[in-house]
Amino acid sequence: MSDIDKIISSKLPKGRSLWQDGLRRLWKRKLAMICFAVILIYFLLAGFIYAAELFHWHVGPIQWQEEVGRQYESPGWKHVFGTDIFGQSVLRKMLYGAKISITVALCASIISIVIGVPLGAIAGYFRGVTDEIIVWVYSTLSSIPYILLILAFAVVLRDKALFGYKLTGITTVYLAIGLTSWVGICRLIRGEVIKHKNREYVMAAQSYGCSNSRIIFRHLLPNVFHLVIIDFSLRFVSFIHAEVILSFLGLGEATRPSWGAMINDARIELSRGVWWQMAAATAAIFFISLALNIFGDALRDSLDPKLRIQ
């Protein structure tokens, strides 16, 4: 026993987990890391704008309301993306729009994961009646056209109070998106849990008396969670797009600039040859979409534990 005591008290070599393994593979992909940097810039920008608003820093993006020039000045040295109808800087509006988009996409993702992952795990693990009820709910939800459903939720939730908190602007948007788009992740997790449930390591856990919740949280979810992350990275793009569409349709943020609202404004301007507001908003969407898509693919390739075995 003293031998064993000595070994335990000494520092033991750490093994490399599948997570560390996957991150190492990801690190080796140059393009993916560049895309990650781009995504990080967007997030930092959004975070910076939050901080600036909180501490009243006088920086460009939060002073988007300021009239910096004449109406519709074309892009140039003074205004990189020109000005809009009120003479406000399009660049500032575009940067500020990052905050709205990131907030909406992040909150909507979290809501859909919080709803979808546990429901999927419960349905897949318990099967039977529980499974059928959950499948029935999400099948019903997914049979309604997506945009229509989001619109309906957004309209219903708009200006309603939830827990004494009035739902306005982007809160409505991310609630509407989050509450309607958990179906995909739920279905994915359910399928994976059904697959893993019959693996021998789960049977082993049952055989020595693990509780159901322990099996779900300690055994099943860690083994399917990489799919949540991959799904998150790809879904994030579609949430940014959903926000743009809602804002474009006039159901999103009305008082502050978002990319969707900018595109909506630019719709009329385009006929007058004012293209820069459209270009700025589209470019902002384009780069984060591209980065997230490439990064998501790389994540999928790196985090798949099957690659480890090959």
Next chain:
Amino acid sequence: MANTNSYLLKVDDLKTWFPVRKGLMRKTVGYVKAVNGVSFAIKGGETLGLVGESGCGKTTVARSIVRLVPATAGEVIFEGTDVLSADKKRLRQIRKDISIIFQDPYGSLNPRMTVGDIIGEPLKVQKGIRGSELDQQVAMLLSKVGLAPEYINRYPHEFSGGQRQRIGVARALALRPKLVICDEPVSALDVSIQSQILNLLKDLQDEFGLTYLFIAHDLAVVEFFCDVVAVMYMGRIVEQADSQELYHNPLHPYTKALMSAIPEVDPKLRGKRQRLSGEVPSIMNPPPGCPFHPRCPLAEKVCEAVEQKLEEINGKRHLVACWKSREH
């Protein structure tokens, strides 16, 4: 079977049927009778081998005993209590005393957990052992199965198949069980590793006084390892005897065919091989009478009509379910 008390585990007429559902209303159209009336008993400290070809229901028997799959009918008496009708609390206690070693050393260990967590989890959930005491017990278990205690923080994918199976053995022993169900513990391993694991299991049996239910499809392995051997075919036991008796005097034509399939090293001893013709009938739609009669070289009218029960034949604890074998 004079004294039932000396048996640690007694399985009586165990049936595990899986319903086959079809159609929109998921109507049950039939059953897969994976286990169809299996009875056997294991004495404390003994090893019972369960052999048979793939799909004959060996694994389902093992899983039904610890209720990993629900049994349809029958009794499983472990230390005087019926496992199948035990309530949740009692079942949890029983699961402390019965553990399983699984077949696939790659699938039976959670790839996201460290070796320490895997081996320690039974101790954690059953006895609430934590912290340094847990580490100590895990390290001791690791050294018992021939692995260095330093491996405690490593992950399953960093080990070879044989080492992983040792981890599986350590986990099965963590709670000091009375009965260990070995579900083909060596069939996924290289032959050279197989003997290492088998020797390990033998040593552990001597050290801890374990009782094994040993499932295999390799008769050579079973001969070396088991005291009593039961041969299964299509969800039933067709022959059961002490290991030596069964190997020297197989009575059921199916057992004979299995025996003749064991490769013989000495060419002079190689007799005429008895090959089986045909295939295993569909388990959804088993033939009437003896399930083996379509492939049996000795089959007669009576075999097609009525199934013979498993009965003792010569007073040497030798049970066989065959009409023809009683003519000896």
